[in-house]
Amino acid sequence: MDLRPDINKLMRREVYTLLTISAIVIIAFLIIQVLVVNLDPDVDNDTFVKYVWSWVAGGIIGLWVIVPWLLYLWIINLKYSIEDERVVIHKGIIFKKSVSIPYSAVTDFTLSRSLYERWLEIGTLMIQTAGQSPQGGGQEGKLEGLTEFASLHSTLRKKVSAYRGSQQDSRPPTDKSLPGDIEVLQSILEEVKRIGRKLD
Secondary structure, eight states: OEEOOOHHHHHHHHHHHHHHHHHHHHHHHHHHHHHHHHHOTTOOHHHHIIIIIHHHHHHHHHHHHHHHHHHHHHHHTOEEEEOSSEEEEEEOSSSOEEEEEETTTEEEEEEEOOHHHHHHTOEEEEEEETTOOTTTTOOSEEEEEESSHHHHHHHHHHHHHHHHHHHHHHSOOOOSSOHHHHHHHHHHHHHHHHHHHHHO
16 A cells, blocks of 8 residues: 655645744844843844844745755655555655565554644654664654544554564464473483582
8 A cells, every 4th residue: 555645734734843943043033132232232233133133034034945845855755655564665855765664673653743733634653663762752764744644553553463463373383391302401400410419
């Protein structure tokens, strides 16, 4: 099963994130301006605007000119393949990359929905694997911009459970009390007892 993120909603999430970053930068520099102008008598508002706000405005304009195009190119190249034994994430703008995550390595699928994602009715599935720390934000891959996130979350969990069940069924049964093993262990025990008697 091949899936693609909802391009419009995922792009809107990224634009809202850029708006938030821009607003935080502007508010932070307004606070810095008030502090610097009031605490340093050599700096007035005109000087601060001339030297600082010109750089801030240039940075924000540059951010809005470049980043949305890169994000759009990134999003339109995202594709997810849900296969019988693995999840494959296809991504990249110039250099294409396919990340294959086998169900045997998956420990959990975490559903994440930020404030903007809840508002846009999309979700992100994070794929946790052995060796990745969920507390540290580590994940092997993520499926972003999904509209049917709840059903896909349930489907992937069922696939992992079914895969693990089939792997356990295919293993040959092991008998822990094989006669050969018991005889070997008894002979080792007799040898250790004999060595102990000689040492005494």
